[in-house]
Amino acid sequence: MSSETQKILTTDGIPLEVSLKKVERKNKFKAFLLVAPLLFFLLIVYISPIVGMLFNSVDDRMVTNALPKTFKAMEDWDGKELPPEKVFDAFHFDFQKLIEEEREGKLSTQLNYEKNGFKSIIKKLRRKSKSFEEGNYKEQIMAVHERWADVEYWRAIKRRAPAYTYSKYLKGVDMYQNEDGKLVQVEEDRRIYKKLWVRTLKIAFYVTLFCFLMAYPIAHLLATLPMKYSNLLMICVLLPFWTSLLVRTASWMILLQQQGVVNDFLVWIGVVANDKRLEMMYNETGTYIAMTQILLPFMVLPLYSVMKTISPSLVRAGKSLGGTPFITFWKVYFPLTIPGIGAGSLLVFILAIGYYITPELVGGASGTLISNQIAYHMKYTLDWSFASAMGLMLLVGVLAVYWVYNKLVGIDNIKLG
Amino acid sequence: MTSSKSFVRFDKVDKSYDGKVLVVKDLNLDINEGEFITMLGPSGSGKTTCLMMLAGFETPTNGEIYLDSKPISRIPPHKRGIGMVFQNYALFPHLTVYENLAFPLKVRKLSKDEIDKKVDKALSMVSLSGFEKRMPNQLSGGQQQRVAVARSLVFDPQLVLMDEPLGALDKNLRESMQYEIKHIHENIGVTVVYVTHDQSEALTMSSRIAVFNDGKVQQLSSPDKLYEEPVNSFVAEFIGENNTFTGEVTDISDGKCKVKLASGAEIISNPIRVKSKGEKTKVSLRPERAIIDPEAKMENKYKGKIEEIIYHGDHARVRLNLLGNKEFILKVPNSSARMDIKRGNEINVGWNSHDARALDPKSI
Numbered sequence: 001m002s003s004e005t006q007k008i009l010t011t012d013g014i015p016l017e018v019s020l021k022k023v024e025r026k027n028k029f030k031a032f033l034l035v036a037p038l039l040f041f042l043l044i045v046y047i048s049p050i051v052g053m054l055f056n057s058v059d060d061r062m063v064t065n066a067l068p069k070t071f072k073a074m075e076d077w078d079g080k081e082l083p084p085e086k087v088f089d090a091f092h093f094d095f096q097k098l099i100e101e102e103r104e105g106k107l108s109t110q111l112n113y114e115k116n117g118f119k120s121i122i123k124k125l126r127r128k129s130k131s132f133e134e135g136n137y138k139e140q141i142m143a144v145h146e147r148w149a150d151v152e153y154w155r156a157i158k159r160r161a162p163a164y165t166y167s168k169y170l171k172g173v174d175m176y177q178n179e180d181g182k183l184v185q186v187e188e189d190r191r192i193y194k195k196l197w198v199r200t201l202k203i204a205f206y207v208t209l210f211c212f213l214m215a216y217p218i219a220h221l222l223a224t225l226p227m228k229y230s231n232l233l234m235i236c237v238l239l240p241f242w243t244s245l246l247v248r249t250a251s252w253m254i255l256l257q258q259q260g261v262v263n264d265f266l267v268w269i270g271v272v273a274n275d276k277r278l279e280m281m282y283n284e285t286g287t288y289i290a291m292t293q294i295l296l297p298f299m300v301l302p303l304y305s306v307m308k309t310i311s312p313s314l315v316r317a318g319k320s321l322g323g324t325p326f327i328t329f330w331k332v333y334f335p336l337t338i339p340g341i342g343a344g345s346l347l348v349f350i351l352a353i354g355y356y357i358t359p360e361l362v363g364g365a366s367g368t369l370i371s372n373q374i375a376y377h378m379k380y381t382l383d384w385s386f387a388s389a390m391g392l393m394l395l396v397g398v399l400a401v402y403w404v405y406n407k408l409v410g411i412d413n414i415k416l417g
Numbered sequence: 418m419t420s421s422k423s424f425v426r427f428d429k430v431d432k433s434y435d436g437k438v439l440v441v442k443d444l445n446l447d448i449n450e451g452e453f454i455t456m457l458g459p460s461g462s463g464k465t466t467c468l469m470m471l472a473g474f475e476t477p478t479n480g481e482i483y484l485d486s487k488p489i490s491r492i493p494p495h496k497r498g499i500g501m502v503f504q505n506y507a508l509f510p511h512l513t514v515y516e517n518l519a520f521p522l523k524v525r526k527l528s529k530d531e532i533d534k535k536v537d538k539a540l541s542m543v544s545l546s547g548f549e550k551r552m553p554n555q556l557s558g559g560q561q562q563r564v565a566v567a568r569s570l571v572f573d574p575q576l577v578l579m580d581e582p583l584g585a586l587d588k589n590l591r592e593s594m595q596y597e598i599k600h601i602h603e604n605i606g607v608t609v610v611y612v613t614h615d616q617s618e619a620l621t622m623s624s625r626i627a628v629f630n631d632g633k634v635q636q637l638s639s640p641d642k643l644y645e646e647p648v649n650s651f652v653a654e655f656i657g658e659n660n661t662f663t664g665e666v667t668d669i670s671d672g673k674c675k676v677k678l679a680s681g682a683e684i685i686s687n688p689i690r691v692k693s694k695g696e697k698t699k700v701s702l703r704p705e706r707a708i709i710d711p712e713a714k715m716e717n718k719y720k721g722k723i724e725e726i727i728y729h730g731d732h733a734r735v736r737l738n739l740l741g742n743k744e745f746i747l748k749v750p751n752s753s754a755r756m757d758i759k760r761g762n763e764i765n766v767g768w769n770s771h772d773a774r775a776l777d778p779k780s781i
Contacts (some may be wrong), residue, residue: 325493
């Protein structure tokens with residue numbers, strides 16, 4: 001090559017390329033410093049709780065550390081018949097230590113999650129074990145309560161031996177690992193979580209659908225009305241945003257309860273008999289109504305921002321080319337609003353799938369969602385690891401929805417405004 | 418031009434959007450089959466409103482529009498069968514070029530073969546064969562424009578409306594598109610109603626031009642007549658360049674009149690809109706009709722002082738102070754003969770009385 005590129009030097013003799021890179025590096029560092037606080041903040045309040053949650057959901061070291069000798073002795077027990085004498089010895093030793101450290105209560109809670117009935121027999125064992133004689137613990141323990149002589153309970157203890165477990169995830173879908181290590185479903189009448197997942201998905205889906213059906217005409221009106229009217233309508237749409245979520249939910253309670261405004265009105269105009277007032281609250285209906293209203297703006301706004309960009313001359317072109325108003329809408333207008341529909345639906349669906357306050361207040365027993373169950377385990381059963389497991393499953397579910405959406409529509413097509 | 422022959426007829430059409438102001442006033446307009454009619458006027462003159470009424474997107478407040486002697490005010494736009502090209506092309510951005518062109522054919526339920534044939538024909542007409550699979554945003558402005566034209570013609574409408582279709586293109590492209598549209602019109606003989614505010618576009622393309630102002634057609638005539646013989650001062654000033662003198666008629670006879678200007682000079686003019694002595698008038702004279710060193714037979718000969726020379730390449734515009742008018746423009750061809758044209762020099766200027774048209778005094 002004749003035209004060899006000549007190295008360009010700056011006045012102080014350093015190649016220009018090197019100096020430029022140096023300056024660029026400096027700028028990049030400065031830019032990084034600007035976003036560093038946010039990054040740091042996200043790391044602390046977002047990433048680390050999720051990692052903690054993940055860890056929490058599989059962590060089972062509490063039981064493992066509580067009964068170290070028992071689990072060691074259980075290693076060569078096949079689990080078919082009652083464990084041998086040395087397991088009982090070890091269990092007695094571990095248990096005495098726990099009593100000294102006053103940790104046997106926690107153990108009983110954990111074992112009770114695994115199998116119902118542990119709480120009372122551990123309490124009883126604690127009382128009786130004070131008067132135990134040296135040696136032959138197997139018989140003495142079995143004499144405390146008949147369940148201590150039941151091999152099922154010892155198997156339950158053995159199942160808790162590993163320090164890390166995914167049993168919480170299985171529990172989240174109504175399954176467990178049985179004695180042979182196989183995954184089986186829990187008995188029919190105790191399957192609650194699967195039903196809850198299905199209900200959560202169903203409610204989120206229908207809330208999204210209702211929001212879409214209601215938001216589409218509103219957004220269209222907003223985008224086509226003259227400015228002075230559309231501003232007023234926009235305020236009406238945004239008004240709920242400026243009101244506390246609790247206030248809005250509470251007002252729905254006032255409206256929907258059996259002695260509430262809606263029922264009073266229906267009775268007054270004679271549609272509903274006074275003794276057969278509609279139940280619109282503390283069930284799925286209440287959840288649907290309140291959630292649809294609360295999530296509506298999240299659908300209206302993306303739709304509006306997309307519709308605003310659609311030139312009215314496109315619809316006119318469709319008509320002038322011979323398309324009836326319906327064909328023009330369906331073939332020209334509607335396809336152009338799909339990015340907005342996608343964005344709005346994704347937003348509403350993801351918000352709905354993890355909704356808590358509203359179903360908690362108006363949902364009753366049949367209208368609560370998975371997040372209410374998570375809260376229940378956080379607050380009442382204190383089974384945080386199970387709550388974490390369900391939270392993580394919810395998170396994975398949302399990511400899956402996102403992934404599917406990306407495959408179908410493409411995330412680049414989303415328009416949030 | 419009788420009404421029985423006319424293809425499109427506006428009959429006493431009024432249009433008001435708010436019930437207070439008429440944007441189109443008592444409009445009567447006849448368009449013949451196969452004509453290329455341009456509606457020309459400043460923005461807000463009502464020309465686009467007329468087009469929208471013809472397309473069916475607006476309804477006349479009063480009066481009726483006839484298409485092929487049938488009243489169409491009550492026919493919705495999609496049943497009128499009128500092709501239309503929009504200002505910003507209005508190509509469907511989510512459809513390919515082929516699908517855009519096939520849209521009017523599909524809604525008319527044509528067979529796949531027919532659609533293919535017609536789309537092919539329309540695309541080759543605008544020399545865009547091979548672009549079927551492109552999306553509109555992959556085309557340049559000129560190409561999009563041509564697709565829009567092809568789409569408006571693909572279903573063989575008898576009438577095509579074009580609403581400032583070239584407004585978004587740059588100057589060179591606009592000029593070549595003007596010829597292209599004109600040729601398409603000549604080849605297929607479709608009636609075209611074209612709206613623009615660009616007078617040069619109107620002059621090059623149209624068979625007739627309707628000049629709009631203030632909701633009314635000021636003049637409807639062929640481009641050359643419009644330029645040479647404007648009937649009022651609005652048209653004279655809107656179309657092309659114009660030198661004006663305001664004055665009063667002092668004598669009128671033999672198809673000539675004398676107009677006395679404020680400076681006291683009297684010029685001899687062609688009375689178009691003035692009938693009697695004493696009338697106020699505005700005399701309009703095209704810059705190219707006034708010449709330097711006038712011939713002896715010219716009736717108007719005056720001396721003017723050169724105020725400014727503006728270079729335009731092939732010609733120069735010379736601004737004179739003539740008879741008290743400091744804005745008198747003279748077009749001088751760029752030739753080596755005229756070396757005496759310098760700022761501050763005095764030169765002799767003259768014109769025929771026939772070219773100085775005494776019009777109405779209304780100013781714009």
